[in-house]
Amino acid sequence: MLEVRSVLKRFGGATVVxxxxxRVAAGGIVGLIGPNGAGKTTxxxxxxxxxxxxxxxxxxxxxxxxxxxxxxxxERGLGRTFQIPRPFSEMTILDxxxxxxxxxxxxxxxxxWFMPGxxxxxxxxxxxxxxALLEFLGLxxxxxxPARVLSGGQRKLLELGRVLMADPRIILLDExxxxxxxxxxxxxxxxxxxxxxxxxxFFIIEHNMDLVARLCQQVYVMSAGRMLFNGTPDExxxxxxxxxxYLGAGTQ
Amino acid sequence: xxxxxxTYGAFFLVTALSYGIICLGLNVQWGQTGLFNVGxxxxxAIGAYTSALLTTPDVVERFGGFDLPIWIGWxxxxxxxxxxxxxxxxxxxxxxxxxxxxxTFGIAITIQLVVLNAITITGGPFGIGFIPRPFSGLQEHPLLxxxxxxxxxxxxxxxVYYALERLIHGPWGRVLRAIREDEAAAASxxxxxxxxxxxxxxxGSAVMGFAGAIQAHFIGFIAPENYLSAITFQVWAMxxxxxxxNNRGALLGAILVxxxxxxxxxxLGLIVPAEYQARAAALQIVFIGIGLAAILVVRPRGLLxxxxxxxxxxxxx
Numbered sequence: 001m002l003e004v005r006s007v008l009k010r011f012g013g014a015t016v017v018x019x020x021x022x023r024v025a026a027g028g029i030v031g032l033i034g035p036n037g038a039g040k041t042t043x044x045x046x047x048x049x050x051x052x053x054x055x056x057x058x059x060x061x062x063x064x065x066x067x068x069x070x071x072x073x074x075e076r077g078l079g080r081t082f083q084i085p086r087p088f089s090e091m092t093i094l095d096x097x098x099x100x101x102x103x104x105x106x107x108x109x110x111x112x113w114f115m116p117g118x119x120x121x122x123x124x125x126x127x128x129x130x131x132a133l134l135e136f137l138g139l140x141x142x143x144x145x146p147a148r149v150l151s152g153g154q155r156k157l158l159e160l161g162r163v164l165m166a167d168p169r170i171i172l173l174d175e176x177x178x179x180x181x182x183x184x185x186x187x188x189x190x191x192x193x194x195x196x197x198x199x200x201x202f203f204i205i206e207h208n209m210d211l212v213a214r215l216c217q218q219v220y221v222m223s224a225g226r227m228l229f230n231g232t233p234d235e236x237x238x239x240x241x242x243x244x245x246y247l248g249a250g251t252q
Numbered sequence: 253x254x255x256x257x258x259t260y261g262a263f264f265l266v267t268a269l270s271y272g273i274i275c276l277g278l279n280v281q282w283g284q285t286g287l288f289n290v291g292x293x294x295x296x297a298i299g300a301y302t303s304a305l306l307t308t309p310d311v312v313e314r315f316g317g318f319d320l321p322i323w324i325g326w327x328x329x330x331x332x333x334x335x336x337x338x339x340x341x342x343x344x345x346x347x348x349x350x351x352x353x354x355x356t357f358g359i360a361i362t363i364q365l366v367v368l369n370a371i372t373i374t375g376g377p378f379g380i381g382f383i384p385r386p387f388s389g390l391q392e393h394p395l396l397x398x399x400x401x402x403x404x405x406x407x408x409x410x411x412v413y414y415a416l417e418r419l420i421h422g423p424w425g426r427v428l429r430a431i432r433e434d435e436a437a438a439a440s441x442x443x444x445x446x447x448x449x450x451x452x453x454x455x456g457s458a459v460m461g462f463a464g465a466i467q468a469h470f471i472g473f474i475a476p477e478n479y480l481s482a483i484t485f486q487v488w489a490m491x492x493x494x495x496x497x498n499n500r501g502a503l504l505g506a507i508l509v510x511x512x513x514x515x516x517x518x519x520l521g522l523i524v525p526a527e528y529q530a531r532a533a534a535l536q537i538v539f540i541g542i543g544l545a546a547i548l549v550v551r552p553r554g555l556l557x558x559x560x561x562x563x564x565x566x567x568x569x
Contacts, residue, residue, distance in 0.1 A: 086437040089433065
């Protein structure tokens with residue numbers, strides 16, 4: 001599904017992502033863990049196309065996508081969420097969702113003026129889809145509220161819903177569990193599993209090992225820009241190098 | 253007496269609404285997209301001169317005078333202003349807000365200077381006269397003439413307003429807002445910010461050029477000093493006072509500010525002795541400035557602020 005081959009990113013003199021390679025198989029949930037500053041989010045930004053790698057290649061379903069900007073990558077089915085959620089705060093939650101729908105005729109000026117029927121029809125379909133997703137995520141009650149009213153955890157859910165509107169085949173989730181209360185965290189985990197069951201691949205950055213163990217079949221561990229280890233969650237927890245650099249002594 | 257008042261009222265509203273259309277154009281750029289265009293005067297001038305050149309009768313010492321119908325002039329005005337904006341936009345839209353402001357300001361001054369000096373095309377400081385006025389057959393009856401023009405301008409304003417409302421409350425406007433709020437997030441959802449920004453810039457400028465042409469034809473005469481930065485300032489004041497991000501606010505602001513402008517102009521004419529009139533005219537700008545400052549204190553979002561809900565379709569249900 002997704003392949004990163006020897007990707008390197010330098011910011012000035014600092015090598016933030018150092019010759020990283022990885023594979024995410026279709027239909028899986030793969031984790032990415034590592035200490036703060038390990039380069040995880042930078043790696044996500046490289047995969048999503050927000051920044052360009054210094055060297056190395058990124059493939060999505062076998063196609064090299066290095067040269068494509070981020071707005072093209074979602075058209076290919078690669079969605080991402082942000083570590084700190086970035087809702088469009090002054091827009092309603094429903095409008096946040098609708099913005100994410102792909103290939104809308106109404107995004108073209110002339111279609112808006114000269115094909116109003118078609119635009120309205122698509123809009124109704126998108127609204128139904130958005131409302132169904134909001135229902136699924138437990139946000140439907142808030143659909144007409146501006147996104148700024150949401151709590152931190154609800155913002156994570158909205159980001160997930162927004163990216164789902166684009167029908168991605170793979171989603172990069174940046175710390176879905178950070179700063180989320182335990183009840184809501186359970187909801188998020190259940191929803192991710194449910195979406196995955198419907199055929200969407202996930203690649204997840206997360207610090208919460210409990211969440212990683214519940215979700216992921218495979219885990220990559222990054223440290224100081226390098227790929228340190230990869231294996232099943234159990235293998236990761238037992239690996240001495242990972243315990244030393246990340247989990248810390250005292251974690252069994 | 254009452255007839256005179258109605259005539260003047262109609263005349264006043266035609267001018268105010270023509271500013272209102274310029275204001276609608278600026279609202280697409282600033283209110284919806286956050287493009288800091290301080291070159292409004294330039295795009296209005298391009299529209300006015302384009303239409304004037306195309307529709308005036310042939311003149312010996314000047315280029316053109318193509319004697320075409322008025323409506324061709326108006327449509328061409330929008331087209332040429334939009335084209336100029338596309339050209340300028342491709343070069344400058346990567347610039348961040350304040351740099352874009354400086355650039356557009358410079359461009360507007362350049363356009364004004366070109367208009368002033370390209371005498372063989374624009375008539376230079378003498379301007380272009382004999383621009384055909386709509387309903388010129390009615391000119392002997394000021395009341396009818398002004399009312400006919402008012403209904404025409406009302407119809408056009410309504411049309412532009414409706415077309416822009418459709419856009420702004422549809423998916424296109426939604427993308428613009430999303431880009432304005434968080435460009436990286438919008439890009440991650442597949443929206444090409446550069447393309448949408450350019451579209452808004454071109455559309456807004458085309459509307460400004462169109463309005464410039466309407467003004468030119470209503471007055472019948474244009475000259476370079478009509479297109480100094482003062483008009484840019486007026487239009488900005490109109491948008492901010494009326495409510496940036498709201499088309500109804502843009503129109504309301506245009507009417508109010510133009511009323512303030514006309515009333516202070518008339519009052520100064522009555523109060524100030526003749527020899528100081530020219531200098532006292534500067535006070536009109538001061539009054540608008542005071543109005544602007546007052547609104548920013550009392551209602552920072554303008555008289556009619558932006559509406560949060562965008563999706564009309566759902567609300568209509």
